[in-house]
Amino acid sequence: MSRLSSVSSATRTPRPNAGTKGVARPEREAQIVEAGCRLFGERGYIGTSVADVAESAGISKPLIYNYFGSKDGLHVACVQHASGVLVSEIERTAASGTIGFARAAVTLDGMFRLLEPRPWLWRVVFDATAPREGEAQAWLAEHERRIIDFGREGVAELMHLSGNHDDLDIDAMRAAWESIFRSLVNWWLDHPGDSPEEMTQRCLRIFTTVFGELDLAGTALG
Amino acid sequence: MSRLSSVSSATRTPRPNAGTKGVARPEREAQIVEAGCRLFGERGYIGTSVADVAESAGISKPLIYNYFGSKDGLHVACVQHASGVLVSEIERTAASGTIGFARAAVTLDGMFRLLEPRPWLWRVVFDATAPREGEAQAWLAEHERRIIDFGREGVAELMHLSGNHDDLDIDAMRAAWESIFRSLVNWWLDHPGDSPEEMTQRCLRIFTTVFGELDLAGTALG
DNA sequence: AGGCTATATGACTCTTGAGTAAGTTAACCC
DNA sequence: GGGTTAACTTACTCAAGAGTCATATAGCCT
Structure with missing residues (x-):
């Protein structure tokens, strides 16, 4: 009995693209996360299907489910990657020793430079269409809190300097x-005409207009 | 041949809830829009199904399609209603004759008072999950532009006063x-402890902390 | 009473996208 | 070269939700 024209019910489905392509799991995972970040960032969580990511990464949907378990699992991996990049940049500038408006300006400047080659990373983390519920996002809340805490720290410095100590105000x-x-x-991402340097200068002008002359001593700006 | 046990293929489906209930179309439309605003505002466009709105309004799904044509049509009606309410409030305070930070404070104060009884209206208009494409939203962009123009006007006043005339900066x-x-x-909506008056005072304290003493002459605030 | 129309609905269809069952193929080892 | 395992896929199931069809009921008019 020929295997190819078997009479038994065990029909054979040829899979010309199956089999390993010499890409080990960690490397493939990284490729998938990279494709996922780009799509989640550019189209939002809702606008992105798992099949889209699979196609963009050049593999098939079930492989994503093998490696990440669910769409949420994939999303968490992408958010982890993206927010890890952003948070470490914020940590870096937070440790730069500046304070008040100078710290604000340095943080913005660092972010503009970081995002220039891969702007979509930003909207992976700040994705308005991502599910707010979903226990998988509990993790995100933790990472988000790290960012919030840096913001609170900087704001509290500034407000204490001005004599306001009300926690709710802060x-x-x-x-x-x-x-x-x-x-x-976001404005910068929507106005691609500005280089990171130009956008930083624009921010400095705006701050100066609103707050008066700034003290930028100790920064590389200005 | 009994009608109730007809042998012919024309089966009869009883509809105990069909038939007019004495509610004319315009009134029913208003009820549906009200329910839609609440759900769209609280759960977002994506998180709200047409069936949800129908149930909340106490009617059935096809009636919504009769009156609004599509989910988008319903959404547009809700956004029109909500943004109409918000814009007229902004117009009112914009015409109050204040300028600079005082205008900002008066606008915030009016909005807090307006939203207190129906806070969800705000997120009907600023709904992150609403489809950005969809030609039906072209209308929304126009209404949104009216709000933006008020903001631009106020900001331009302030920046001109400080000598900055760069259009992109503005x-x-x-x-x-x-x-x-x-x-x-949003912070206020998430911290229900503050009354509108308290929140306005909080904003004034924050502005004062950051910008220094404010000139509130001609306002009912302070 | 009988017909007309606006109001209203129960029960469908169809599409999209998440998730899965059941395998197939390539590489590596001995 | 046969067995083992990791990498990978085709072809499906299933649920949710947008949108539609055909029809039913109530009130009004004559």
Whole structure:
């Protein structure tokens, strides 16, 4: 009985693309996460299907489920990657020793330079379409808190300098500062004409206009 | 041949809830829009199904399609309603004759008072999960532009006073101001402890901390 | 009472996208 | 060269939700 024209019910499905391609799991995972970051960042969580990511990474959907378990699992891996990159940059500038508005400017400057080659990373983390519930996002909340804490630290410095010690005031101001930060980055992403340097200078002009002359001693800006 | 046990293929489906309930179309449309605003605002466009809205309004799904044509049509009606309410409030305070930070404070104060009884209206308009494409949203962009223009106007006043006339600087600052506005409103919606009056006072304290003493002459604040 | 129309709905279809069952293929080892 | 394992795939199931069809009911008019 020929295997190819078997009469038994065990039909054989040829899979010309199956079999290892010499790419080990960790490397393949990294490729998938990279493709996922780009798509999640550019189209949002909702606008991105697992099949899209698979195609973009050049592999098939079940491989993603083998490696990440679910769409949420893939998303968490992408958010971890992206926010790890962003947080370490924020940590770096937070440790630069600047304070007040100078610290704000240095942080923005670092972020613009970091994002220039891969702007989509930003919106992987700040994705308005990502599910707010979903226990998988509990992890995200933790990482987000690290970012928030840096913001709170900087804002608290500034407000203490001015004599305001009300914790709720500080928290509301922190929310405002974060949104300023985000909106300036978003504005820049939507206006590709500015280089990172130009955008930093623009921010400095705006700060100066609103707050008066800034003290940028100890920074490489200005 | 009994109608109830007909042998012919024309089976009869009883519909105990069909038939008019004495509610004319315009009134019913308003009820549906009200329910839609609440759900779209609280769960977002994506998190809300047409069936949810129908159930919440106490009617059935096809009636929504009769009256609004599609989910997008319903959404547009809800956004029109909500943004109409918000824009007229912004127009009112914009016409109050204040300028600079005082205008900002008056606008925030009016918005807090407006939103207190129905806070979800805000997130109907600023819904991160609403489809950005979809030609139906072209209309939304127009209404959104009216809000943006008010912001630009206020920001331009402030920046001209300080001698900055760069249009792109003004636009970036407008983006920042809008996000400050939104983040303060959002912070308030997430901290139900504050009454509108208290939140306005909080904003004034924050502004004072950051910008120094404010000139609130001609406002009912302070 | 009988017909007309606006109001209203129960029960479908169809598409999309998450997730899975059941395998197939290539490389490596002995 | 046969067995083992990791890498990889084809072809499916299943659920949710947008949108539709055909029809039913109530009130009004004459």
